[in-house]
Amino acid sequence: MLHIVNKSPFERNSLETCLSLAMDNSTILLIEDAVYAAMQGGKFSDKMASAAEQCSVYVLAPDLQARGMPDEKIISGIKTVDYSGFVDLVADNKNVQSWL
Amino acid sequence: MTDEAMMDDEMDGEEGVIKKFLYVNRKAPYGTIYALESLEVVLIATAFDQDVSLVFIDDGVYQLIKGQNTEGIGVKNFSPTYRALEMYDVEKLYVSKDSMAERGLTEDDLIVPVEVLDNDQMKTLMEEQDVILSF
Numbered sequence: 001m002l003h004i005v006n007k008s009p010f011e012r013n014s015l016e017t018c019l020s021l022a023m024d025n026s027t028i029l030l031i032e033d034a035v036y037a038a039m040q041g042g043k044f045s046d047k048m049a050s051a052a053e054q055c056s057v058y059v060l061a062p063d064l065q066a067r068g069m070p071d072e073k074i075i076s077g078i079k080t081v082d083y084s085g086f087v088d089l090v091a092d093n094k095n096v097q098s099w100l
Numbered sequence: 101m102t103d104e105a106m107m108d109d110e111m112d113g114e115e116g117v118i119k120k121f122l123y124v125n126r127k128a129p130y131g132t133i134y135a136l137e138s139l140e141v142v143l144i145a146t147a148f149d150q151d152v153s154l155v156f157i158d159d160g161v162y163q164l165i166k167g168q169n170t171e172g173i174g175v176k177n178f179s180p181t182y183r184a185l186e187m188y189d190v191e192k193l194y195v196s197k198d199s200m201a202e203r204g205l206t207e208d209d210l211i212v213p214v215e216v217l218d219n220d221q222m223k224t225l226m227e228e229q230d231v232i233l234s235f
Binding site: 006007008010011032033036039040041042043045061062063065066067068069070082 | 127128129130131132158159162165166167168169170171172173175177179202203204205
């Protein structure tokens, strides 16, 4: 299962609900305002770091760059993907759940 | 009303009162249109010579992050506009200390000089205003 989250964790609880309901070994992709959750030093960083141990966590690079979030501050264990990587994730997973 | 009285009325209107306007920004850029719209309204308001302040709270602090590059998402990068505000005499930019800390951000991460306010200072600033516009 691929879980897609697009809202800032500071503004909505969709990421937290996703994390609490995602199976181990599932895949989580952070896009749009959810990319802030991939950054070190924030309120959700510890939670995301442990999520990255249970699941495969990806973040969409163009959305990071748009928001001025530098690669070197991404939580370790979280991988970046570009748009074609996004497509691969969708194609490789049996189903997709979007947490709006 | 006599012509003279009408003219007096118009004169009063033109003199105008300077009010304190506060723009409260609480949304991250790009994910929604709020940040850009706020900036547009601020720029329009500069034409009316009012006493303008901007505050950035919650995800609004992300609007001021350095190094934004929107080529990949095909949207206009409006962050350089914050640096141009000074030319329109908009010089009072405030950010919330708590909002910065929650996000692991420091003043060095920001594109413009700001004043960092704690919640007590923020309360006082808001209380002093004549008009508050939220985005």
